[in-house]
Amino acid sequence: MKVDVLLGLQWGDEGKGKLVDVLTPKYDIIARFQGGPNAGHTLEFDGIKHVLHTIPSGIFHSDTMNVVGNGVVIDPITFKKEIDALAKMGVDVRKNLFLSRRAHLILPTHRLLDAASEAEKGRNKIGSTLKGIGPTYMDKTGRNGLRIGDIFRDDFKDMYTKLVEKHQRLLGFHNYEYNLSELEPEWFESIELLRTLNVIDSEHFINEQMKSGKKILAEGAQGSLLDIDFGSYPFVTSSNTITAGACTGLGVAPNRIGEVVGIFKAYCTRVGSGPFPTELHDEVGEEIRKAGHEFGATTGRPRRCGWIDLPALRYAIMINGVTQLNMTKADVLGDFDSIKACTHYNYMGERIDYLPYSIDEGLVEPIYTEIKGWNTDLTGIRSTEEFPQELEDYVQFLERELRVPITVVSVGPDRTQTILRNKVTA
Ligand code: GDP
Ligand code: IMO
Ligand code: MG
Numbered sequence: 001m002k003v004d005v006l007l008g009l010q011w012g013d014e015g016k017g018k019l020v021d022v023l024t025p026k027y028d029i030i031a032r033f034q035g036g037p038n039a040g041h042t043l044e045f046d047g048i049k050h051v052l053h054t055i056p057s058g059i060f061h062s063d064t065m066n067v068v069g070n071g072v073v074i075d076p077i078t079f080k081k082e083i084d085a086l087a088k089m090g091v092d093v094r095k096n097l098f099l100s101r102r103a104h105l106i107l108p109t110h111r112l113l114d115a116a117s118e119a120e121k122g123r124n125k126i127g128s129t130l131k132g133i134g135p136t137y138m139d140k141t142g143r144n145g146l147r148i149g150d151i152f153r154d155d156f157k158d159m160y161t162k163l164v165e166k167h168q169r170l171l172g173f174h175n176y177e178y179n180l181s182e183l184e185p186e187w188f189e190s191i192e193l194l195r196t197l198n199v200i201d202s203e204h205f206i207n208e209q210m211k212s213g214k215k216i217l218a219e220g221a222q223g224s225l226l227d228i229d230f231g232s233y234p235f236v237t238s239s240n241t242i243t244a245g246a247c248t249g250l251g252v253a254p255n256r257i258g259e260v261v262g263i264f265k266a267y268c269t270r271v272g273s274g275p276f277p278t279e280l281h282d283e284v285g286e287e288i289r290k291a292g293h294e295f296g297a298t299t300g301r302p303r304r305c306g307w308i309d310l311p312a313l314r315y316a317i318m319i320n321g322v323t324q325l326n327m328t329k330a331d332v333l334g335d336f337d338s339i340k341a342c343t344h345y346n347y348m349g350e351r352i353d354y355l356p357y358s359i360d361e362g363l364v365e366p367i368y369t370e371i372k373g374w375n376t377d378l379t380g381i382r383s384t385e386e387f388p389q390e391l392e393d394y395v396q397f398l399e400r401e402l403r404v405p406i407t408v409v410s411v412g413p414d415r416t417q418t419i420l421r422n423k424v425t426a
Pocket of ligand 1 (some may be wrong): 010013014015016018039040041042043044171207292296297328329330331332410411412413
């Protein structure tokens with residue numbers, strides 16, 4: 001069996017959590033491969049809404065194994081909170097959650113360094129979630145990081161102290177005030193909990209499971225436009241959010257990747273700073289934010305809203321090798337007489353259909369096609385037969401533009417508000 005990958009094609013929050021939860025019954029294992037508690041993946045079923053940050057979105061299915069891979073960065077405090085919240089809902093993670101020995105740890109000082117770096121950047125700040133993601137990946141690539149495997153070493157405390165002293169020198173350099181002794185007890189308490197969980201060599205585990213015919217889905221975090229290499233740098237996250245990240249973040253060889261499911265919203269959002277060519281600064285953007293409840297699942301910040309950006313989606317499809325598309329939040333555009341899709345950019349006077357090196361304001365200007373809206377409440381529909389013609393036209397227009405079939409259309413946050421389409425090759 002090959003490993004399928006599900007990931008976001010925009011700037012995150014495309015609805016990955018919901019769709020992973022919907023697809024989980026088809027899989028034996030759900031595995032996260034990058035990112036950390038900067039992610040907020042929302043699942044809704046039986047009237048309950050749940051937000052997961054580090055734990056894979058298959059966790060509510062008791063017979064599915066959930067793996068946090070080596071590419072993920074783990075904050076023990078957030079992790080413990082997630083586990084406690086799950087326990088209240090009757091989910092016993094000791095049975096179906098597995099942690100890679102190679103995953104890196106987020107220290108309290110990583111969070112402080114994230115905040116110090118953002119404060120210093122001032123107006124140019126990345127808009128980080130302040131979860132310590134950037135500094136932790138910096139220590140990973142800088143070969144200073146602490147890993148889950150280290151928590152079992154007798155000298156773990158010494159390793160911790162050594163790294164913290166380095167961080168303190170950096171914080172001094174930033175002139176950043178903090179009180180570490182307030183943060184440490186909870187962190188160490190949470191490390192104790194981590195020691196009791198299933199810690200594994202996840203690369204061996206995943207490959208063995210694959211060999212024995214088990215079905216595995218790799219769950220992306222963030223989105224392709226936040227990828228450290230291909231996103232709108234420097235306004236990106238610090239990991240490879242794309243399909244290739246599933247290979248390095250789980251130990252899966254590239255020729256073992258199967259289907260790549262790319263998720264996108266029927267429009268587009270972004271939270272944090274950075275360019276966003278199709279952003280709407282008017283009442284239309286406000287209307288989308290209200291209808292789509294576009295507020296961050298991790299930070300509560302209002303998400304910036306705009307029309308769908310096809311040059312950006314074509315780029316994301318290319319670098320990920322997307323084999324099928326899933327469109328979410330079609331219901332959010334239910335009140336519009338007409339909607340717009342950006343098909344091309346005017347890039348320094350030239351009409352282009354791809355994503356150029358820079359999409360900074362002033363360099364690219366979106367060129368839109370106007371499309372008739374469906375002006376219908378979609379939240380109650382459950383089959384393609386009930387699609388208003390305008391919605392079917394929009395889906396087919398996107399398939400023509402993107403040359404990849406749209407196999408799922410989501411019309412609400414609940415598990416049941418998910419419509420499968422035939423896989424017709426566009
Ligand atoms: P993720 O980070 O990709 O998992 O997405 P988030 O959970 O951060 O944000 C997506 C939000 O949209 C969540 O509040 C979901 O419950 C919600 N959602 C997902 N799909 C749909 C949909 O089709 N329609 C509506 N209205 N909401 C959706
Ligand atoms: P999910 O998995 C949306 C954004 C932040 C910021 C930038 C860098 O829920 O889709 P970081 O904390 O990673 O250093 O922040 O990336 N960002 C996200 N935006 N969804 C996410 O995750 C995000 N994770 C990070 O807002 O602009
Ligand atoms: Mg999210």
